[in-house]
Amino acid sequence: MPSSSSDPEDQVRLPLDMKVFREAMSRIAAAVHVVTTDGPGGRVGATVSAACSVSDDPPSILVCLNRQTRIHAAVLENRRFCLNTLSDDHEAISDAFAGRDNLDMPDRFAKGSWTPLATGCPALDSARLSVDCDVCSVTEMGTHSIIVGTVADLRMTDPGKSLLYVRRGYKSLDT
Numbered sequence: 001m002p003s004s005s006s007d008p009e010d011q012v013r014l015p016l017d018m019k020v021f022r023e024a025m026s027r028i029a030a031a032v033h034v035v036t037t038d039g040p041g042g043r044v045g046a047t048v049s050a051a052c053s054v055s056d057d058p059p060s061i062l063v064c065l066n067r068q069t070r071i072h073a074a075v076l077e078n079r080r081f082c083l084n085t086l087s088d089d090h091e092a093i094s095d096a097f098a099g100r101d102n103l104d105m106p107d108r109f110a111k112g113s114w115t116p117l118a119t120g121c122p123a124l125d126s127a128r129l130s131v132d133c134d135v136c137s138v139t140e141m142g143t144h145s146i147i148v149g150t151v152a153d154l155r156m157t158d159p160g161k162s163l164l165y166v167r168r169g170y171k172s173l174d175t
Contacts, residue, residue: 029166034084034097035063036122041077044070047098049165051083059151061131064144082121085129088161088172118153129156
């Protein structure tokens with residue numbers, strides 16, 4: 001693997017294969033979120049790190065979901081989702097919704113207190129930020145879908161420590 005120097009002369013070019021690409025992406029620090037949905041497709045949630053704002057006019061965000069997951073099918077059927085940004089004390093919630101505890105959905109949701117926002121999707125009461133959306137568009141890319149949602153509702157807390165994921169581990173950052 002390349003050295004830890006940021007000097008371009010110390011960097012090594014590597015073959016572009018899945019293993020190297022995954023290692024490279026593990027070095028991008030990302031906020032940890034739980035995406036939830038509720039409706040005819042069921043009440044489902046999953047931990048994600050691929051999410052960002054798209055536009056402020058109209059207010060919109062995107063999430064990237066693996067097409068083989070329950071959350072993907074449920075979001076597409078329900079046509080709505082809520083992005084819940086986790087605090088640094090939410091590692092257990094992140095792990096539960098990532099499937100690390102092998103809990104069923106009701107037990108995952110029992111890990112926190114949830115309130116439905118405008119679309120009816122569950123918002124984690126202790127989240128740093130909850131952004132409730134209606135699905136606007138879906139674009140497939142590789143194994144995932146890029147799902148854009150227009151914001152129907154949001155709530156946030158005062159600044160504090162957010163949960164990040166980098167190099168396959170949790171970190172925290174004052175946000």
